[in-house]
Amino acid sequence: AVFKPENVEDFYEIGEVLGSGHFGQVRQVRERTSGNFWAGKFLKIRKVACSRLGLDRSSVEREVEILQAVQHPNIVALKDVFESRAEVVLILELVSGGELFDFIAEKETLLETEAIEFMKQILKGLKFIHCKNIAHFDLKPENIMLSDKVSKPPNIKLIDFGLAHLFHPGEEYKSTSGTPQYIAPEVINCQPLSTAADMCVLSFLRLSGLSPFQGDNDEETLGNVIAMKYEFNEHYFSLTSPMAKDFIQKLLMKNPEMTAEECLLHPWIKPITPKQIAKRNRSSINMKN
Numbered sequence: 001a002v003f004k005p006e007n008v009e010d011f012y013e014i015g016e017v018l019g020s021g022h023f024g025q026v027r028q029v030r031e032r033t034s035g036n037f038w039a040g041k042f043l044k045i046r047k048v049a050c051s052r053l054g055l056d057r058s059s060v061e062r063e064v065e066i067l068q069a070v071q072h073p074n075i076v077a078l079k080d081v082f083e084s085r086a087e088v089v090l091i092l093e094l095v096s097g098g099e100l101f102d103f104i105a106e107k108e109t110l111l112e113t114e115a116i117e118f119m120k121q122i123l124k125g126l127k128f129i130h131c132k133n134i135a136h137f138d139l140k141p142e143n144i145m146l147s148d149k150v151s152k153p154p155n156i157k158l159i160d161f162g163l164a165h166l167f168h169p170g171e172e173y174k175s176t177s178g179t180p181q182y183i184a185p186e187v188i189n190c191q192p193l194s195t196a197a198d199m200c201v202l203s204f205l206r207l208s209g210l211s212p213f214q215g216d217n218d219e220e221t222l223g224n225v226i227a228m229k230y231e232f233n234e235h236y237f238s239l240t241s242p243m244a245k246d247f248i249q250k251l252l253m254k255n256p257e258m259t260a261e262e263c264l265l266h267p268w269i270k271p272i273t274p275k276q277i278a279k280r281n282r283s284s285i286n287m288k289n
């Protein structure tokens with residue numbers, strides 16, 4: 001893929017750092033012509049294959065290809081790509097509402113109707129990428145953000161497709177990257193991966209804000225994930241409705257029983273009667289972990 005060879009600073013004023021990760025940095029940028037704000041994801045490209053620093057250009061091409069394929073209200077949009085000597089800059093839609101995780105943590109309690117709204121938007125994003133045979137493979141609280149701090153209900157955006165993968169028919173894909181406490185069992189067991197890996201663990205996190213497998217260290221956490229050792233600690237789940245627990249259990253199985261599409265049809269998620277909504281607004285999810 002050919003990226004724009006112009007200097008990104010001729011078109012964008014580079015602002016503050018918004019986040020950084022395995023890839024490099026994300027900074028707020030301001031488009032000179034329109035004055036609009038975007039997010040610039042600055043990726044270091046390794047010039048020699050054996051270097052450990054920076055990313056392979058091919059992996060950046062893959063992230064760009066995937067982002068161009070998944071245009072959806074719940075997926076961060078890609079606007080432009082610039083390349084200079086050893087750096088590629090993705091110009092992305094600015095997602096400025098912070099992480100869903102922090103939004104939830106700041107609330108005293110999360111009404112089930114709010115949790116359902118979040119889950120619904122995340123599942124719509126996942127259903128969209130999964131039906132294009134794309135898996136995110138690094139789904140974790142940091143990568144689930146709110147588009148802004150004012151929309152009611154908040155608008156969810158899935159970000160960081162740096163580990164995402166487009167499955168070709170009949171292809172077997174294995175990868176060991178990801179984040180220990182949010183990783184799917186099949187990743188750790190080096191089994192063939194699928195989009196189901198995105199489904200694992202997801203809903204549990206949404207409800208209780210904590211990883212069910214959290215160990216004292218990565219090794220222990222990975223061990224817990226493999227053993228599928230988790231418990232519905234009554235203290236955290238005492239107020240959660242049986243339907244919500246049913247939803248979580250169906251997702252936490254070794255082979256999640258539900259795809260994102262099927263999740264959207266689960267009685268806990270699908271549209272319900274006003275009477276049921278009122279009842280749900282009386283039940284809340286314990287957020288203090």
Ligand SMILES: Cc1ccnnc1
Pocket residue numbers: 018019026039076092093094095096159160
């Ligand atoms: C961190 C980030 C990524 C993409 N867009 N806005 C913010």
